[in-house]
Amino acid sequence: MERAIVSGEISAGELLPAERSLSTRFQVSRSVIREALGRLTSLGLIESRQGSGSRVTPPSGRQVSLGYERLLREIPNRLADLAEVRQVLETSIAANAALNRKAKHLKELAKLQDILRSPRRSLATHVRADGEFHTQLAEATGNPFFPLVLAPIHDLLTESRLQTLRIYGASIAYQHHERILEAVRAGDADEAAQAMREHLTVNSRHLQELEEQASDAVEAAAAPPRPRPRSKRVPR
Secondary structure (H helix, E strand, C coil), rough: CCCHHHHHHCCCCCCCCCHHHHHHHHHHCHHHHHHHHHHHHCCCCCEEECCCCCECCCCHHHHHHHHHHHHHCCCCCHHHHHHHHHHHHHHHHHHHHHEEEEHHHHHHHHHHHHHHHHHCCCCCHHHHHHHHHHHHHHCCCCHHHHHHHHHHHHHCCHHHHHHHHHCCCCCHCCCCCCCCHHCCCHHHHHHHHHHHHHHHHHHHHHHHHHHHHHHHHHHHHHHCCCCCCCHHHHHC
């Protein structure tokens, strides 16, 4: 069943046969079928609802993202390590996007820039547009593995993106993205990669500054209060 779903033999959104039918088809007990369905659910390949059966879910990097999250919780300095991975991955994405983008990708990237440029949009809207810009670049490469690998990484960056845009503003992201977009539009792979590299370097510096501020705040809160100096009594 897993092979049939992954290969597309069973398409996304399709409802699987009932447990009884599957039991007859594979000549196994219904308990074995239930166990198999549970595994498919844990893999994110199907979604089961009481009374509605099991339906194949669209392809997603969510399970990969969960694996990343479990791993990164155990690694110190995880944001610094993740930033290093992004430098390698996203500079390559920007360069490939410049060489392979189509008109539809440029149109979507421009729309996202319009959102980031508008001060009337909410912080949450700016955060989504910021992430979608990077996702759209990955789509523009024409390589289906780039979006798949990038998606879970950006899932992990939602909170940090909220922090940086709240403190430093969406205008910085807009300016950096605009340089990347101009290079992609011009088909200049080297300039697109360099613009992305500088964008990620600034972003990493902002995150480091926020982490240092948070660390200082924790230390200050944990420090014992200083005793107040006793006031001297003035004789009458």
